Each structure stands twice: as C-alpha cells, then as structure tokens.
Amino acid sequence: MEILGKILVGLVALEHLYILYIEMFAWETKGKEIFKGSLAPELFKPTKTLAANQGLYNGFLAAGLIWYFFLEGHWAFHIAIFFLTCVIVAGIYGAVTASKKIFYVQALPAIVALVVLHFR
Template sequence: MHIAAQILIALVCLIHVYIFLLETVLFESRGVKVFGIPKAEVAMRKPAMSNQGCYNGFLAAALLLGLVYPDPAIAKAFATYGLACVAVAGIWGAVTVMVRILYIQTVPAVLGLAALYLL
C-alpha cells in the first residue's frame, strides 16, 4: 500500500476515533460544544449520539484493520470498506445535518480511496 494511502487512511481513522469520543465519552462536555447542541436537548440526544458514536468507532476499527492487517488484499478490502462507508456517511451528513461534514469526512475519505487505487 502506497504511503500516501496509508497517511490518508490513518487521518480518516483518527478523525473517526475523535468523533467516536465526542459522541460517547466526551459528549456532555466537549461534544455538545463541537456539535452546537443546546443545553435543553443534551439529555434527549445523548442516547442517539452514543449510538452514532458506536458506528463511528466501527468505521475507525475497519480503517485500522486496513492499516495493520498482514494480508495486503484483506487490508485493502478493509480500507476500501471503511473509506467508502465514511464517504457515503459524509454525503448523507452533509445533506441532512450540515454541509461542513462533507469536507470533514467525505473529502479525506475520497482522497484516501484515490490514493489507494490510483497510486
């Protein structure tokens, strides 16, 4: 796997570890600030955000396996799956939540896919 692909996969993985932490462990402190959630809605949104964070953790795990799995073909499959899921989720987030998600999630994931398959 080309070094540019590895760097981009690692970057997307770290972004999703951070999102996982914001939506689960750090939701009531840092997460509500980052996501701009009004104080009146924190308790109501906490379970859904934790569930969403869990999915972001799974994406990070797939990307991590893409970086460390010893069989290159399987590693590439994990990386492809993780990056494709992140790209699609980012598009959906941009449409349903805020456009900024497109730049935070989809752009790095698509760049990772390009590096994975074009370099």
C-alpha cells in the first residue's frame, strides 16, 4: 500500500507540474484547447498573466508533493497530507466556482492518494 500511495502522490505532483506548464507557458495554445468551452478565445491573451499566476501556485503544490519524496517517517506523511489537502481544497473550490470537471481532474485523484496514504 505504501508504494501505491507514493505512486499516487507522484501522479498528483506530475499533474500539477503539467498544469503549471499549461497556465504559465502554453496558455494561449494548449490552454485554448483544454478550456475551449469555458473561456472565449479572445480572452486568453488578456488573461495570460492571471493564468501564469495560477500556474505558479500549482507549481508550489507540486513542489510540496515532490518534497514528500525527500523526507522520511512521520514528516513525509504529514507533508503529503498537507499538500494533498491543499490540492483537494483547490479542486473543490474550482469545481464550485468554475467547472465541475475540476473536481474529477484535480480533487478526486488527491482524495484517492490521501485515502491510500492512510492505509500505509
């Protein structure tokens, strides 16, 4: 179960690195493809800075989850819990305020990882 937990935390971290990339560096290209139904095409250029800011925060979430792999014992477990909980809260907030899809893409994988970590 411990290995599965690490794999799931790693996948959530990778997902947030990918979100960082999209929002910080590919907002007007890949971002347009991903969010085509949620945001009018003419709004991608003027919202580029806002998206980059969001991407930076997603990078911080990824960094915290990656930090988990460099710690041992109870510290690692608590760091993972904290950052997974941050991802879950962000995903729930995004689902409530922007799109229900965010819950399934962002919050649900973190919830599964959090549950599996508790069965270590």
